[in-house]
Amino acid sequence: MIRSLRQRPWSDSLLALACTGAALLLAGIFFFLLWDLVRPGIGGLSWQFVSTLPAAAGRDGGIAPVIVSTLLILGVCLALSVPVALGTAIFLAQQQRGLPWAAWTRRSLDLLAAVPSVVFGLFGAVVFCELLGLGYSIAAGGLTLACMVLPFMIRAAEDGLRAVPREYHLAANALGLSQYRLLGAVILPAAAPALLAALVLAIARALAETAALLFTSGYVLRMPSSLFDSGRTLSVHIYDLAMNVNGGERNAYRSALVLLVLLLLINTATHTLSRCLSGKARI
């Protein structure tokens, strides 16, 4: 037994070689992928591309209506998911972990997080498009996305709220603060960076989603005039240009780059903002 556990240099170096090789391989693929995505699109990327109307089914022209639809769908999604997620997270964070009602809610949310996005699409198509009579619309797409991001938002927000030190609760109780004051003046400001991170997580998921939107918010490329119009998000636009439009690749590259830059900007902005907020909270 002991002999088999002794130093065996050849197995050590073989293992080191394999692990380092794997890490190098993935890093290589990553940079190749990045280079491959950025190089063809970067030339045509301009303010004009983002702000003009598309032409020839998206082959030429810009992506202005796509950007507007994306922001509207995101807006509907957040307007519905944020109040529900925040309320649920506060509720769950207050409950003891073992309580059956809270445990059931948490378990059903965990399971919801595991549901494939295309199944959310099916659900949205029945409930929002048909039952609520919204048809293929920005509102239906936003509602579907709201259901989809809910578990991720709640989980992250609850973790943030639970991380607020117990002393804060005790001190607030000792002062006889109402729950309204406790939340507004103590808990929410202390948890602000984590709540912001939860929001960004949800936004990133919503922006990346395609499958759940194909048959809830639809494909229409026109500029939407209301929330009940159909509209396509950036990711649906990329899919459509790549698969259904001959010669759409050039603009698909550019749209993919716009989406990547958007995601990167949101991530960096919140990193900076949350660093500022947590710095303030310490003082």
Next chain:
Amino acid sequence: MISSSPSTSSPWSIDLLLRCWQRLAAAVAGGVLLLLVAYLIAESLPALMRIGPLALLTDPSWHPLEGSFALLPMVMASVGIALLAMALALPLGLAIALFLTVYAGRRLRAIYVAMLELLAGIPSVILGFWGLVALVPVIARWQAPGTSLLAAALVLALMITPTIALLSHLVLRQAAQTHALTTAALALSHYAHIFRVVLPVAMPALASTALLALGRALGETMVVLMVAGNVVQFPASLTTPVRSLTANIALEMAYARQEHRSALFVSGLVLLLVAGGLYFLIARLQRGDKEQAPVESAA
């Protein structure tokens, strides 16, 4: 209770309102899953009643407009793609996690983890697009048409490897830290440290990471839709173009009516059941892990 001064407390009605909001929100959040399951079952019933679950497996082909509803080839395609992707991503992700835990210095680790997070954050539709324009032509040079089970599995592997690596790294780091002093005192080699101590301790958590990744691979739509070829047939070889269950829903939902539509909901229900099954396995593993932990620390 103790009366509080008006400056620090608000009227009770706001507190009541807050409490109502929280209860209501939790009920809505918990209710989404119930609604989802209920509507999927309700919409699947026509197909299950009129076509029958057996016919969905044994029908000769998928020609929904002519009343032939074979889901089996697509189930096999989904499973084949996911298993191949896992076979590629699991060793790669685990090796990278080991690299981060054991070999990389602190600076390198921070940079590499940031890269993995970036890679994990790339939307699947962009990965699918890249697969279509960069990978498929390469495979096509070897075996036309290029869109195939292999292409889908490769892109899918690229999608889930960062997740596997990041999660396994967390697990391994904890296991390694817990036993670092012991293995150092025993003067174990890296190899023995990893294979005799760290991996066995971390095994249940690693298994649940793998199941999580399998769930994502089975449920992924966009990558498979864009690079697998979308031909309904049994996967006879690596380069066969196939259509997965998820891609089938995305392709046909827009125009499907009556039984055809209901058959698509059946495939949605199958996906939901698979996700649920994997979830319970993971929960079981984690519970087992927790029960085991006190014994270990006592020993």
